[in-house]
Amino acid sequence: QVQLQESGPGLVKPSETLSLTCSVSGVSMISNYWTWIRQPPGKGLEWIGHIHYSGTTNYNPSLKSRVTMSVDTSNNHFSLNMNSVMAADTAVYYCARGSGWHYDWGQGTLVTVSS
Amino acid sequence: EIVLTQSPGTLSLSPGERATLSCRASQSVTTHSLAWYQQKPGQAPRVLIYGASSRATGIPDRFSGSGSGTDFTLTISRLEPEDFALYYCQWYGSSAPTFGGGTKVEIK
Numbered sequence: 001q002v003q004l005q006e007s008g009p010g011l012v013k014p015s016e017t018l019s020l021t022c023s024v025s026g027v028s029m030i031s032n033y034w035t036w037i038r039q040p041p042g043k044g045l046e047w048i049g050h051i052h053y054s055g056t057t058n059y060n061p062s063l064k065s066r067v068t069m070s071v072d073t074s075n076n077h078f079s080l081n082m083n084s085v086m087a088a089d090t091a092v093y094y095c096a097r098g099s100g101w102h103y104d105w106g107q108g109t110l111v112t113v114s115s
Numbered sequence: 116e117i118v119l120t121q122s123p124g125t126l127s128l129s130p131g132e133r134a135t136l137s138c139r140a141s142q143s144v145t146t147h148s149l150a151w152y153q154q155k156p157g158q159a160p161r162v163l164i165y166g167a168s169s170r171a172t173g174i175p176d177r178f179s180g181s182g183s184g185t186d187f188t189l190t191i192s193r194l195e196p197e198d199f200a201l202y203y204c205q206w207y208g209s210s211a212p213t214f215g216g217g218t219k220v221e222i223k
Contacts, residue, residue, distance in 0.1 A: 044217050045152075045160065045203055045214040047211065058210055058211075060211055061116075094159055099207075100148065100165075100207035100212070101150035101162055101165040101205065102160075103171060105159035105160065105161075106159065107158075107159055108159055
């Protein structure tokens with residue numbers, strides 16, 4: 001079955017760059033979009049952006065200046081970089097398959113921004 | 116940007132009762148690009164409904180979605196113990212998908 005797994009540092013210092021990877025198995029990355037969504041502790045969901053397997057991206061306008069996504073179909077993973085992080089970026093970060101509604105999600109990884 | 120407002124914030128009901136959750140869009144939407152998710156503590160969201168009224172694979176038929184324009188509804192016909200959770204609506208009909216703030220369905 002389709003499995004997605006987020007990985008990356010759980011703690012990032014303010015003003016530094018958050019880097020996460022989502023490993024994909026059970027489905028081809030080709031012809032799919034791949035999405036990042038986050039959820040601050042105790043709060044709702046926020047769409048960060050998505051990337052097509054071809055590399056085309058679409059980002060949340062409120063985060064666009066700080067976000068970069070990339071995809072590596074040869075190694076079945078895609079990545080999120082967010083620079084100049086601040087405490088408000090503390091959240092559980094999810095990766096998901098698709099560009100609209102999402103059936104397949106990773107389990108999520110908590111990233112805390114703190115010195 | 117479309118803003119989704121979910122109501123009520125919390126719904127207190129007993130098992131076996133009917134739950135009606137509302138999701139209102141800030142402007143009329145001409146396509147049914149509306150999804151509903153269920154989220155339990157410590158878990159990723161699980162899609163229940165897409166296209167405003169289509170049940171996702173494996174979702175029991177006690178869950179149903181309806182609506183158009185600016186008003187959408189998720190109905191759980193008879194609450195089972197496992198249905199007490201958080202529910203989010205999502206609009207994905209534009210280049211910047213958005214989520215509602217959520218409705219918590221709790222045991223009365």
